[in-house]
Amino acid sequence: MNKINELSYNIKIRNTLYFEAAIGLSGNSFLLLFQVFKFIRGQRPRLTDPPIILLALIHLLMLLVMSLVASDIFMPGKRWSDSTCKFVMFLYRFFRSLSLCATSLLSILQAITLSPRNSCLAKFKHKSPYHMLGCLLFLSIFYSSISSPLIKYIAAIPNLTSPGFIYITQSCCLVPISYSVWNTFYTLFTLRDVIFVGLMAISSAYMVTFLYRHKKQSQFLHSTNRSLKSSPEHRATQSILCLMSFFVVMYTLDSVISYLRNPSNDPIFYFIVILVGHSYASVSPFLVLSTEKHVIHILKCYGRTVDI
Structure with a gap:
């Protein structure tokens, strides 16, 4: 009966x-x-645009890849081989690293977009957006x-487990490390x-400073904030700042949870790790789309149609 309850519990998770x-x-598909x-x-x-894509x-x-890992944690089937464990975990870590690099680059590029003509960053404005992909690849x-x-320390769980092995999924573990x-x-x-994260913080601080100065200048000239709200650059900046803030919050939570790693096989712990670690990937496209003028217009038209 306990096994049935545990199975049902794992299915819900x-x-x-x-x-x-x-x-x-x-x-992300819609984006x-x-x-x-x-x-x-x-x-x-x-x-x-290229970093967003x-x-x-x-x-x-x-x-x-996260869905694949979750299936092996909570609904194990046929055990993975040693090479499969290494490959899946490599992809798991690799895409997380790409996400951080692309987010940092996106923040830096938006700061370059806002930079004035006499700034040292202005010369990068004339670069093709697709040239920046080489920079992302290098990062x-x-x-x-x-x-x-670290991948070489990941292996398939042996038949005779040792207390030194750290559980990752039902199929994979981390061998003892000195x-x-x-x-x-x-x-x-x-x-x-x-x-x-430091590069991201510096570029975000630059954007916040720029928006604050622009707002002050608009108020000083007794103009409305209409130009500030209607500018595509400012809408994009606000969207990216929201993206950066959400990323930092989720990244901090993920780091704290990983530091307090529980060596036991408690499914709740792994559920929280995966849920928090992939919240940014799930929410980020909606934050980007929320300030796109064409998307907002389409949603408004759809809302009017439904009301009719």
Whole structure:
């Protein structure tokens, strides 16, 4: 009876994670289609459009891998092999690193877009948006190269488990790591994340300062805030600032939960880890779309049709 209750409990947890993944997959797919539609219409791409497209694609793949990991945690079937564990966990970590790199780059590019003509950042405005993808690739390789050596410590769970093994999923575990090696990894991970989050914080602070000064100038000239609200650059900036704020909150929660990692196989702990760790991927497309003028217009027209 206990096994039946545990199975039913795990199914509910798994379905909750699948529901989060379904929302995220739908939102990111719609964001990708919206960007493709803009391209088909011949609209000139903004500097931040390629990172937004890539971020949506990264989150699509990340949520698919998350669903695969969740299925092995809460509804185990056939056990994965050692190579499958390494490959799936590599993808799991790789897409998370791409998400952080793309988000940091998006914040930096929006700050460049807002920079005045006499600024040292102005020269980057004339670069093609697609040239920035090379920068993203470099950042992603740098980010992933630090965590890649950890993959060799991931293995399929042996038949005779040892107390030194750390449970990841029903099929995969982390083999025992010496204290010095683990501290080295932890220090490198912390420094790496501080660099990227720090760049994000600096660019976000720059954007907030710019918006504040612009608002003060508008009030000083006795003008309305209509130009501030109608400007595509300012709408995009507000959207990206909301994105950055949400990312920092979720990233902080994820870091705290990971630091307080429970070595037991409690499904609630893993449920919270996965739910919090992928909230940004699920919510971010809706934050981006919420300030797109064409999307808002379509929703208003749809609302009027429903009322009629």
